[in-house]
Amino acid sequence: MAAVESIEILSPGLQTTVQDLGRFGFGRYGVAPSGALDSFALRIGNLLVDNPENQACLETTLLGLRIKALTDVLIAVTGANLQPRVDKRPLEMWCSHILNKGEILSFSGPSSGCRSYIALGGGIDIPPVLGSKSTSLPSGFGGFQGIALEAGAILFSDSPQAKLVASHRKFEPKWIPTYPGKWIVRVIWGPQDDDFTEGGRQTFLKSSYKVSSESDRTGIRLDGPLIQRKADIPESIISEGLISGSIQVPGDGKPIIILGETVSGGYRKIATVISADLPLLGQIRPGDEIHFISISVDEAIKALRKMEIRIKHFKERLSDKASKREKIIP
Amino acid sequence: MIYDKLIFRVMGDRALLVELGDEISPAINKKIRELFVSLDHQEIAGVIDLVPSYRSLLVIYNPLQISTLELENQIAKTQNGMDPARIPSPKTVEIPVVYGDDYGPDLEWVAAYHKIAPQEVIRLHTQHTYQVYMIGFTSGFPYLGEVPEALSTPRRETPRTHVPKGSVAIAQKQTGIYPVQSPGGWHIIGWTPVTLFDPQAEPPSLLEMGDQVRFHAITAEEMANWQP
Structure with a gap:
């Protein structure tokens, strides 16, 4: 495997980081997972460019990213539609394309969703830290020197020319997620739902919450009707572990959906977003509206299985095609 | 109070919160550590991460690999079958601190709050051995307890947006050390040259x-001549 200069960041836009599926197994040291907020988009992007699912990609937020190919490289853009263009031409998303040396891929702004993923054939050649290439912005390590990408950064890929043959791969159109701006997010009650009044729990389910502009990779802050705690219950708890998708209700009664940049917290958690809906959280943007519905653990696992089966089917289809191709080429 | 048996709470479809008590106490925390070390040793298939804290242990798992019920059974079995005498003892770590002035900009405030001299704050802070109740908030941040009652100080009304790496701080009955620059609402009384978190080290956290x-x-x- 030879590492080759594959792309240069001309402008990072609002925020662009290197992310893979995250860093697990170090929670005991306070090390959060980080990782792609929309893991579904990242996995499909990698498969489209013939990478392992967990390869690192660029995660870019809302607008402004411009990158230049330093060699011919296979790319796929998945996740939010931030209106990607190659030079002046619109680029079809959820599909692999060759970005020719010298061509510029740019993102002018969101028509739906919040974060796009750019997968590069041959991945991003940077050393994993604690088992992952994801950037931890709060702790300043991993990814590209522990920071968000800046103009002038050059990224390397492993033998990108070997992946060019996988161009024109397409994800199943019927399975491409839509990002409506009005979201229904499925949750499981708890672990501290009993600390809220029945009225408070109803408020949580019946209200429409608006996503605050203070949201970022650490959490989605919501504005809307306040969720009442029971009278004898203090606002904080003894700090304990939490996961991305935990919905904390601090003293002010406004819920916050925790994303993957912390391992612990000291507020009560009324509910937890189901695993199958976690990727959607990465596509929610300020101003969007969220409605929560509660489901059972069994239903949540069914939903997760459904998502995994789609990915598995897509992989099988790709490997069928690849084996056919091998038969044609002697 | 230490619970007679484990209390399990589901945290969504992929994490289980195991509680062993309902308060901050060295004894409860010790029991959490015993369960944590035993489970870590077991390497149960499907378990992705373990996050021990004051009175609970969060077990994060892949629900397509192991069911909640199966996991609860395995955890209960581990709890019943373990021999606390075989759990390795925790280590003791000495942390040098430069107190006050620019290193500890809140030392004077904390002293004034308690109506004692800054030297007395330092004496009280250094005279005690603290237990690492958990590592959380940021990578490598130790929650240490408990400071003497005479030093128990409410959080700052306005948190700082940038607390320097190495800051030693107090809030309520806790003391802690900021391992990386981060926001923070605790009172900074000193600074340590010791590196608490190094992602390239094994393990990455000193504590x-x-x-x-x-x-x-x-x-x-x-401090200027201090060598690790």
Whole structure:
């Protein structure tokens, strides 16, 4: 495997980081997972460019990213539609394309969703830290020197020319997620739902919450009707572990959906977003509206299985095609 | 109070919160550590991460690999079958601290709040051995307890947006050390040259849950000559 200069960041836009599926197994040291907020988009992007699912990609937020190919490289853009263009031409998303040396891929702004993923054939050649290439912005390590990408950064890929043959791969159109701006997010009650009044729990389910502009990779802050705690219950708890998708209700009664940049917290958690809906959280943007519905653990696992089966089917289809191709080429 | 048996709470479809008590106490935290170390040793298939804290252990798992019920059974079995005498003892770590002035900009405030001299704050802070109740908030941040009642101080009304790496701070009955620059609402009383978190090191955190920590005061000159 030879590492080759594959792309240069001309402008990072609002925020662009290197992310893979995250860093697990170090929670005991306070090390959060980080990782792609929309893991579904990242996995499909990698498969489209013939990478392992967990390869690192660029995660870019809302607008402004411009990158230049330093060699011919296979790319796929998945996740939010931030209106990607190659030079002046619109680029079809959820599909692999060759970005020719010298061509510029740019993102002018969101028509739906919040974060796009750019997968590069041959991945991003940077050393994993604690088992992952994801950037931890709060702790300043991993990814590209522990920071968000800046103009002038050059990224390397492993033998990108070997992946060019996988161009024109397409994800199943019927399975491409839509990002409506009005979201229904499925949750499981708890672990501290009993600390809220029945009225408070109803408020949580019946209200429409608006996503605050203070949201970022650490959490989605919501504005809307306040969720009442029971009278004898203090606002904080003894700090304990939490996961991305935990919905904390601090003293002010406004819920916050925790994303993957912390391992612990000291507020009560009324509910937890189901695993199958976690990727959607990465596509929610300020101003969007969220409605929560509660489901059972069994239903949540069914939903997760459904998502995994789609990915598995897509992989099988790709490997069928690849084996056919091998038969044609002697 | 230490619970007679484990209390399990589901955290969504992929994490289980295991509680062993309902308060901050060295004894409850010790039991959490025993369960944590035993489970870590077991390497149960499907378990992705373990996050021990004051009175609970969060077990994060892949629900397509192991069911909640199966996991609860395995955890209960581990709890019943373990021999606390075989759990390795935690280590004791000495942390040198330069107190006050620019290193500890809140030392004077904390002293004034308690109507004692800054020297007395330092004496109280260094005289005690603290237990690492958990590592959380940011990578490598140790929650240490408990400071003497005479030092128990409410959080700052306005948190700082940038607390320097190495800051030693107090809030309520806790003391802690900021391992990386981050926002923070605790009162900064000193600074340590010791590296608490190094992602390239194995393990990446100097301190682990359960460790015992003692602070000792050094001068700014001693700090300049300090070698790890």
